Each structure stands twice: as C-alpha cells, then as structure tokens.
Amino acid sequence: MSAAAATDAAPAPKKGNKKLIIIIAAVLVLVLGGGGAAFFLLKKPHAEGEEGEEAAAPAPRAEKKVQHNLDPKHAPTFVPLDPFTVNLADRDAERYAQIGITLEVDDAKLQEALKAYMPAIRNNILMLLAQKTAAQLLDREGKEKLAEQIRREASRALGYEVEDDEDEDTPAAEDKPKKKKKKRAAQVLPISAVHFSNFIIQ
Numbered sequence: 001m002s003a004a005a006a007t008d009a010a011p012a013p014k015k016g017n018k019k020l021i022i023i024i025a026a027v028l029v030l031v032l033g034g035g036g037a038a039f040f041l042l043k044k045p046h047a048e049g050e051e052g053e054e055a056a057a058p059a060p061r062a063e064k065k066v067q068h069n070l071d072p073k074h075a076p077t078f079v080p081l082d083p084f085t086v087n088l089a090d091r092d093a094e095r096y097a098q099i100g101i102t103l104e105v106d107d108a109k110l111q112e113a114l115k116a117y118m119p120a121i122r123n124n125i126l127m128l129l130a131q132k133t134a135a136q137l138l139d140r141e142g143k144e145k146l147a148e149q150i151r152r153e154a155s156r157a158l159g160y161e162v163e164d165d166e167d168e169d170t171p172a173a174e175d176k177p178k179k180k181k182k183k184r185a186a187q188v189l190p191i192s193a194v195h196f197s198n199f200i201i202q
Contacts, residue, residue: 100198124153
C-alpha cells in the first residue's frame with residue numbers, strides 16, 4: 001500500500017508545476033500587457049505635445065518669412081522733430097495747433113543732413129502751419145494734404161527744387177484750370193513720407 005501511495009503522490013507535483021507555470025505565464029502576460037498599455041498611454045500625450053509643437057512651429061516660420069521681407073539694410077529711417085505749437089490763421093477765434101511730426105527718409109545718410117538743416121526745416125514747417133485754419137486741418141483729407149506740403153517744404157529747406165504746389169484753398173487756385181494738376185508728375189524728393197505722432201487743435 002505504501003508503494004501505491006507513493007505512485008499516486010508522484011504525479012501530483014507534475015500537476016502542481018503545470019499550474020504554477022500557467023499562473024506565472026498569466027502574471028507575466030498581465031504585467032507585460034499592463035506595461036505596454038501604460039507605455040502607449042504615457043507616450044500618446046507626449047506625442048500629441050510634439051505634434052502640437054510641430055503644428056505651432058510653422059507660425060514662427062511664417063513670422064520669420066515676413067521679417068525676411070523687411071530687409072534691415074533697406075529699412076527707412078525715421079527722424080522725429082520737436083513738437084510744433086503754432087497759432088492758426090482763423091479770424092473768428094484764436095485757435096492753435098500742437099503737432100508732432102516725424103519725417104521718413106529712405107537713405108540713412110540723409111539723417112545727418114536733416115539735423116544740419118533743422119532750423120530751416122522747422123522754419124518752413126512753422127510758416128506753412130501758420131497759414132492753415134482749424135477747418136482745413138480737422139478732417140483726414142486736410143491732414144493728408146498737410147503731410148504732403150510738409151514733405152515738400154522740408155525738401156525745399158534741404159536745397160531741393162520743388163515745384164510750387166497749387167493750394168486749392170486760395171482764390172488764385174480756384175481761378176486756374178485744374179488740368180495742370182493732372183499733368184504734373186510726382187516729384188522725387190529726399191523725404192518719402194511725413195507721419196504725425198500728435199495732432200491737437202484747440
């Protein structure tokens with residue numbers, strides 16, 4: 001009987017080994033599966049962050065492209081003038097204007113010439129402003145016209161020959177035909193534009 005018991009006990013450890021191997025294999029599958037799932041879940045937000053960074057990357061490229069078009073070698077030079085305060089030509093009331101002006105030039109070397117001729121430039125601009133009335137300067141068209149006249153007067157102060165501008169507000173200009181204005185070609189002047197930084201009329 002003891003021999004029979006011994007033979008019955010011998011196969012039992014083999015069964016137990018199979019169960020142990022199956023349990024270990026199942027645990028390994030679960031660990032590997034869980035680890036793989038964790039890896040993909042943690043990797044996914046990181047990948048989305050990288051995609052978001054890649055998606056955001058073209059925007060700076062577009063900005064660089066815009067900046068590339070603005071070549072610093074050919075950038076205009078801006079020359080701010082001291083503010084002007086002048087009595088206007090209104091007859092019915094005392095009106096005055098406070099105007100901040102900045103001249104734009106294409107050639108940076110011209111900036112030194114502007115400083116050298118500044119007294120003459122300021123004189124010409126003051127004389128021009130003193131002839132204006134508040135009504136002539138209040139609307140946009142009047143300001144644009146003034147900017148062009150300042151451009152011409154400042155260029156004249158630098159010694160450039162500037163054709164006389166027919167002022168439409170004067171009676172003499174109303175008597176003359178307007179054909180002359182169409183025939184006149186735009187003059188090439190050293191000052192390319194005039195900008196207002198301040199414009200107060202009181």
